[in-house]
Amino acid sequence: MPRPPGSGHCLPELKPEAAMIPVKGYEGQKLAVLGLGRSGLATARALIAGGAEALLWDDSPEARAKAEAEGFICTDLTRAGAFDGVAALITSPGIPHLYPTPNKVIARALEAGVPLDNDIGLFFRSFAGPEWDDFDITPRVICVTGSNGKSTTTALIHHILDVAGRATQMAGNIGRGVLDIEPAQDGEVVVLELSSYQTDLARSLTPDVAVFTNLSPDHLDRHAGMGGYFAAKRRLFAEGGPDRAVIGVDEVEGRFLANQLSEGPQDDRVIRISSGQKLEQFGWAVFARKGFLAEWRRGKQVASIDLREVVGLPGAHNHQNACAAYAACRSLGIGPKLIEAAFQSFAGLPHRSQLVGEKAGVRFINDSKATNVDAAEKALQAFPKIRWIAGGMGKEGGISRLLPHLGSVVKAYLIGHSARDFALELGDTPHEICETMERAVLRAAEEAVAGEVVLLAPAAASFDQYPNFEVRGDDFAARVKAWLG
Known part of the structure; x- marks a missing residue:
């Protein structure tokens, strides 16, 4: 593309076949x-x-x-x-x-x-085009936000849509940038993971379906506290006015948000989801208890799925993700049986309860994405006997809130900058300061016995030893694979 006359500021020649969403409304500016x-x-x-x-x-x-x-x-x-x-x-x-x-x-x-x-605002003002007038089915956008489980929920929705034969793309805080995707096809569904940083600033937010997974303290300096953090997430619903809202109600903020968006408990424009609570009194709800997902509509159960043997979704936190993805896809008319089949074929995401390998009855699980206490808590509740690798750049408040959830921890192996601080907070839980991932994996693997899980769930940021949680998880996986031979 030729440079605008006299600009001197842009640009590389763009290939005509390059897939992207051209930004509308700023031509010549x-x-x-x-x-x-x-x-x-x-x-x-x-x-x-x-x-x-x-x-x-x-x-x-x-x-x-x-x-x-x-x-x-x-x-x-x-x-x-x-x-x-x-x-x-x-x-x-x-x-x-x-x-x-x-x-x-x-x-x-x-x-x-x-x-x-930001790019999210530009996407929403630019996504629709005149070619949509010829489509049989208008393209849809599903947006997923929350503190934990966003990526897994987004990827699971995308996977279900793919299995269902629906044209779909995934972007945002996962995969490709939102403006880097291809223009929509007839009936396509774009699934976006959005962080609080993205929802906080976008001037246009108009999803068809918006999902709120849960809320726990994170990024508090960026949002000047929990109120600002919740307000950033809430913008996706308050500014966007989605046709359907899927709301996790296991925290008070989710219950408040669902209350604000609905005209009463029977308003099925809001689908409440939970991992642990019965929600039978609402117009539309999806919840998981004791490993079973149940869908209820207007006082009647209409579907149930056994999640206990779904390998890619272990633990109560992933059952909450399953509820969110199920609800979003049901709102698009996809049937329960098809969703259940897609659950079974979902492999999970790297660094999120990812099975790296198994030897002599010991499983090695990479949950490097568990960068805060709440995410680590959910990982620790997913397995009965755990050799826990934790540590890194600890966050405000330490890990004291994890003490009630350490009953399944056989021993902790502590790494990184906060290893000694974490050790002081572990109480009677057996632990060893290993400092490096190499030593932590080696010691945990040597001591683990059949039926135990070696779990990386750091409850800390990675920046003391790694550029990001992905590199940390890759290091864990490489050390495990070397041990497995």
């Missing part, structure tokens, strides 16, 4: 893009495909170099006058826009009155 990771570069390409001019910047020289290697030209958005004539600033989700303090580029945009948005 200048937009600034802050943050040049996966979503930022996809945003820049989509803006150019829609006829806009993109001014790119990242505080990291390495990120700028990567963008320039692709053919982009970066523009210093920190300089005076950088936002003259700019229609909007599109920022990547990891960049603070309010708390604890705004990024300096965002602060300049706010001072200049330049609208702030």
